[in-house]
Amino acid sequence: MDTRHPQSLPDGSPLVRFADVTKSYGDLTVLDKLNLDIAQNEMVSIIGPSGSGKTTVLRVLMTLETINDGVIYVDGEPLTHMPSGAGLEVASESYLRQRRSKIGMVFQQFNLFPHMTALQNCIEAPMQVLGLSRDEAEERALDLLQMVGMDSKKDQHPTRLSGGQQQRVAIARALAMRPQVMLLDEVTSALDPEVIGEVLNVIRSLNSEHNLTMIMVTHQMGFAREISDRVCFFYEGKIAEQGSPEKLFEDPQNERTKQFLHAVLDAN
Amino acid sequence: MALRSCLIPFLQQLGDDVSYWGFFVEYAPKMASGAMTTAMVMGCSALLAAVISLIFGLMRLSQNWGVQAAATVYIEFFRGTSLLVQLYWIYYVLPLMGLTLSPFMSGVLALGLNFGAYGAEIVRGGVQSVPRGQWEAALALNMSPAQRMRRIIVPQTFTLILPPMANLTVELLKATALVALITVVDLMFVAKQINATTWLSAQVFGTALIIYYIMARFALIPFLRWLEVLAARKVGKA
Amino acid sequence: MEWRWDFTFEILPRMLWATGNTLLAAGIGYLIALVVGLILMLGQRTPYRIVNFIVREVVEFIRSTPLLVQLFFVFFVAPQFGIKLTAWTSAMLTIGLHFGTYLSEVYRGALEGVPKAQWEACRALNFSTAYTYRRVVLPQAFPIALPGMGNYLVGIFKDTPLLATIGVAELMHTANALGAETYRYLEPYTMVGFIFLIISLPAAMGLRRLEAAVAKAQGKVKH
Numbered sequence: 001m002d003t004r005h006p007q008s009l010p011d012g013s014p015l016v017r018f019a020d021v022t023k024s025y026g027d028l029t030v031l032d033k034l035n036l037d038i039a040q041n042e043m044v045s046i047i048g049p050s051g052s053g054k055t056t057v058l059r060v061l062m063t064l065e066t067i068n069d070g071v072i073y074v075d076g077e078p079l080t081h082m083p084s085g086a087g088l089e090v091a092s093e094s095y096l097r098q099r100r101s102k103i104g105m106v107f108q109q110f111n112l113f114p115h116m117t118a119l120q121n122c123i124e125a126p127m128q129v130l131g132l133s134r135d136e137a138e139e140r141a142l143d144l145l146q147m148v149g150m151d152s153k154k155d156q157h158p159t160r161l162s163g164g165q166q167q168r169v170a171i172a173r174a175l176a177m178r179p180q181v182m183l184l185d186e187v188t189s190a191l192d193p194e195v196i197g198e199v200l201n202v203i204r205s206l207n208s209e210h211n212l213t214m215i216m217v218t219h220q221m222g223f224a225r226e227i228s229d230r231v232c233f234f235y236e237g238k239i240a241e242q243g244s245p246e247k248l249f250e251d252p253q254n255e256r257t258k259q260f261l262h263a264v265l266d267a268n
Numbered sequence: 269m270a271l272r273s274c275l276i277p278f279l280q281q282l283g284d285d286v287s288y289w290g291f292f293v294e295y296a297p298k299m300a301s302g303a304m305t306t307a308m309v310m311g312c313s314a315l316l317a318a319v320i321s322l323i324f325g326l327m328r329l330s331q332n333w334g335v336q337a338a339a340t341v342y343i344e345f346f347r348g349t350s351l352l353v354q355l356y357w358i359y360y361v362l363p364l365m366g367l368t369l370s371p372f373m374s375g376v377l378a379l380g381l382n383f384g385a386y387g388a389e390i391v392r393g394g395v396q397s398v399p400r401g402q403w404e405a406a407l408a409l410n411m412s413p414a415q416r417m418r419r420i421i422v423p424q425t426f427t428l429i430l431p432p433m434a435n436l437t438v439e440l441l442k443a444t445a446l447v448a449l450i451t452v453v454d455l456m457f458v459a460k461q462i463n464a465t466t467w468l469s470a471q472v473f474g475t476a477l478i479i480y481y482i483m484a485r486f487a488l489i490p491f492l493r494w495l496e497v498l499a500a501r502k503v504g505k506a
Numbered sequence: 507m508e509w510r511w512d513f514t515f516e517i518l519p520r521m522l523w524a525t526g527n528t529l530l531a532a533g534i535g536y537l538i539a540l541v542v543g544l545i546l547m548l549g550q551r552t553p554y555r556i557v558n559f560i561v562r563e564v565v566e567f568i569r570s571t572p573l574l575v576q577l578f579f580v581f582f583v584a585p586q587f588g589i590k591l592t593a594w595t596s597a598m599l600t601i602g603l604h605f606g607t608y609l610s611e612v613y614r615g616a617l618e619g620v621p622k623a624q625w626e627a628c629r630a631l632n633f634s635t636a637y638t639y640r641r642v643v644l645p646q647a648f649p650i651a652l653p654g655m656g657n658y659l660v661g662i663f664k665d666t667p668l669l670a671t672i673g674v675a676e677l678m679h680t681a682n683a684l685g686a687e688t689y690r691y692l693e694p695y696t697m698v699g700f701i702f703l704i705i706s707l708p709a710a711m712g713l714r715r716l717e718a719a720v721a722k723a724q725g726k727v728k729h
Contacts, residue, residue, distance in 0.1 A: 064404050093413070100410045111405035115423045115503040125409035128419060157503060170405075177409055348706040349699045352667040352678060357699060360691045364507040438570060445572035449671060456575055469582035477571045477579060484570035 003087035005071040005078070013076055015040045015213050016061065016181055021070035023056055023237075030056045032237035033070065038181070038215060043207050045224035045245075046217045048234030049260055054217045057234075058183040061215070062105045063096050074102050075180060101129075104179030108186040110166040112158040118145065118169045119154040122176045130177070137176075144172035148202045164195030168202055175206075182206070184216040196220070203227070221264055225249050233257045291471045295462055302458030303479050309372065309444045309454060313379035314437060320384025321433075325391025326417075339388065346385035352446055354378045359450040375447030383440050387433065394429035395421055427499045434492035438484050445480075455479060507692055514693050517684050521697055524680035529705075531594075531676055532663040535601030539662065540655075542606025547613040565607045573604050574668050581672045593673040601662060601669075608658050616651035617643065649724060653717040660709050664702070677701060 005019055014037035023031040030053045038044055046054045059065045061072060063079065071088060072079045081088035082095040091099070112121050122141035126132045132140070145151040148168040158166050167187055174182065184203065188196045200223055206212050207227055218224050224231055225245040232242040233254070241254040252258045327339035346354065355378040359371065369377065398421050406416040448456035459476040463469050549561035568576070581596040591599070620643050628638040670679035681694035 062404075062408050064407060097410060097412065100407075103408075105408040107401060107405060107408075109401050111399075111401035113402065113405070113420055113424075115427075124419065125406075125411060128415050129410050129412075159503070174408070344707060344710070345703065348710065349702045350664045350667045350678075352670075353695065353699045353702060356678075356681075356691075357695050360685070361695050364692055442570070442572040445574040446668070448574075456572070456578075459575070460578070463578070463582060467586075469579070469586050473575060473579040473583060476575050477567075480571040480575060481567055485566070489570075 002071065002081060002089070005081075005088055007078065007083040007088060009073050009076045011076070013073070014038055015042075015075055016215070017073040018057070018061075019071045019073065021060065021072060022068050023053075023060055023065065024068055029237050031060070031067070034238065036232070036239065038213065041211045041213055043214045043227060043229045044216070045228040045231045046215065046234055047219075047221065047224060047231060047260075048240075052234040053237040054234045055185055058105065058185050058215060058217055061181075062103055062183055063100055066090075074099060101177065102180045103183065104174035104177055104181070105183040105185065106167070106170050106174050106187050108189050110158070110163070110170045110190070112166050112170055112173070114158050117155050117157055118150055118161070118172075121158070121169060122173045125173070126176050141172065141176055144175050145169070147175075147205070148172045149198070162195055163191045164198045167191065167199045171199075171202055171206075180213060182212050182214045184214060184218070186217050186219065188218070188220060219264075221249070221261075233260065235260075287468075288471055291466075291468055292475070295472070295475075298458050298462065299455060299475060299479065302453060302455040303483065305452065306441075306444050306454040306456075306480075307483070309375055309379070309447055309452065310441050312376045313383065313444070314440055316376060316380025317383035317387050317440065320380060321387025321391050324384065324388035325395065328388060328392045329395055343385045343388050346382050347389075351378065351382045351443060352449070354382055355446055355450060371447070371450045371452045374450055375444070375452050379440060379443060379447070383436060383443070386436055390429050390432045390436065391425065393432075394425040397428055398424050424503070427496075427503055430492070430496045430499055434489070434496070437492060438488060441484055441488055442480070509692060509696075510690070513688070513690060514697065517694060517697070520680055520684065521677065521694070521701065524675060524677045525701055525705075527674070528663070528666050528676040531597060531601075531666050531669060531674060532659070534598050535605065535662050535666075536659050538598055538602025539605035539609050539658065542602050543609025543613055546606055546610035547617075550610070550614065565610060568604060568607045569611075573600065573665060574671065576600050576604055577668060577672055593669070596672060597669045597674050601665070605658050605662055608661075609655065612651050612654035612658070613647075615654070616647040619650040620646045649720045652720055653713065656713045656716055660706055660713065663709070664706065667698070 009017065016036075016038040018034045018036040021031055021034045022029065032053075034053075034057070036057070046057060048054045056065070060067050060080070061074075067080055071081050077099065078088055078091075079096075079099045080091055082091045112118075113124065116124060119138065119141055122144060123132075123134065123137035126137040126140060127134060142151060142154065145154050148171055150165060150168050150172065153161060153165060153169075158169070161169065171187075187203070188199055191199065200220070203214075203216075203223075204227060207214065216224070216228070228245050230242060231245050231248045232239050233248065233252075233256070234240065235254075235256045241248060241252060241257045248257065249261065252261060324339045324342055327335050328343065330336045330339070355375065358369065358378050359374040362369065362374075402420055402424065403416060406420045411419065444454060445456040448454050448460060451457070455476055459472050462472045466472070546561060546565055550558045550565070552558055577597065577600045580600045581591065581593065584591045584596065624642055624646065625638065628642055633642070666676050667678035669676050670682060673679065677698050681698045684694040685691040
């Protein structure tokens, strides 16, 4: 039982809070006492060299992986832990299912269900998990597919779609669950260069028109700079530097940030 | 010399083709009815094996230690002892313990239990080879463990396990010949019977082999390929 | 019906002797199958398409028909043509041929498992075909074939009870004989099952180890 952390956060606290979160695999520490707050409607980009723990931030927030120490809060309540007596204990599966509904995720490899059409991919969880009727679920899904420009392909299976099209369906599928926080894990890394734009456009509209809170791990420096409210540079499981995109890209303070930006921008 | 002494009777047999047609006309109906029984045994035991495969394959993947251990013991036991031993045990020893099954039932039970154990390992392998990303996507959509399994993983497993299952089904068809040894009147049994009365061994066993071959190659395998195409179409791959 | 330990120990020596025969049959059958498999595999890689086709069809035929029927075919048909085959000879021939077809597939798969680029690299280095096989292809194909080869050794072992039907005095035959002599079937048949379990469980475990070792050696370690 963990009594160092509060059982809930006061009103007006950030939508997502990482409090001293540590994640390690054996001797390898991937997240090292990470503290990170993300406000309602904020768009945060996470950049950094591979192995810096940036994807792990999203994976532990999605509860795909458990953390070794610390607590993650979502919407004022603990996510990874549940109240027990005076303190917190590791969350059970049923507690996780309650809390997880606030979070949605889009994956690098899309991970669409291959045995379902685009539309079926988008109505599956709303019907199974939220208990929507087929009509309600389809109405919601069709709106979203239209928003991502995939309504004309709604009856296609994923194997018939290009990478960019699959990723747009995957975004609609995640949105259909009406999450408060959207996690984007290198969503353009597996795409051919010519279709990256169509996916970035969808994310732009999510940001500008829907005001969704988003955490994005990305290698697209230009896009991160254009769209983010804040950019975090990760190095060895910690935030080495963070700030507004202008500040971080134009006037980095940390030596590691400078080196990383040099290397990345040179390569382009 | 040795070669000639072998060849001459062989050629005499071949030249005596009236006897093969005579043989064929006389015994074809009997062998056909034996083949029907073989198909029945095959169909029933394939169904039983499929159900057992699914149940024990999923049990093998259970988080529950006891459930997993029970499945492992079952699978290792039936794979580790020989089919014929299991068949004899069910047919000859079970009645001593008060449970008497007809030869047909014993045969179907032994084949179903035995091939179910092999099939369970295929199911387990199939579930395990569904990409990790599928589990993760289902979890990210907040599906319960049961929903993930039933709605996302198992349907994808079908297309993955069909090819190895098809191979196993051909093996099952071949293995049905063993039920002749517990007096089920299948194709093998009829062949033995005819052989015992006529001693036309080449004709009778040759014909039996060809019938088995036709059943496998021109009935069972096309059917299984059709199933694979059907499954592939379901996931939009065809 | 109750289990009788005194009877069990009475028949144990005969059962153990029969176990020796079972292992001998499996071993000899396997050695023949290894060679037959090699011939059948090479027979499908000749420069003559018609030969490849015929061998392929023969392999298909043998693979899709029951071992039991083949056993009876060889045992009863040979004498019809004036060839005297003992039960043992027929059994070994049939097992060798039947499992030879499976092993030819194992060999073929292993050879095809060696990347084409390896052949191209050898061409570029101007190696002869024989040298390429000996020094580059076979050393890579062998580890791929190993698990499959092991599987069929266990497979042959588990099919040896069929040999009882033509009178080879292996375990099942001995159990049948004991049952007929004493009218007790419980102990002999159960013992056969146990003996099979005792031998095939460690064999299966060894095979899994072998598979893991091969996978590891090839750098395909699963995390």
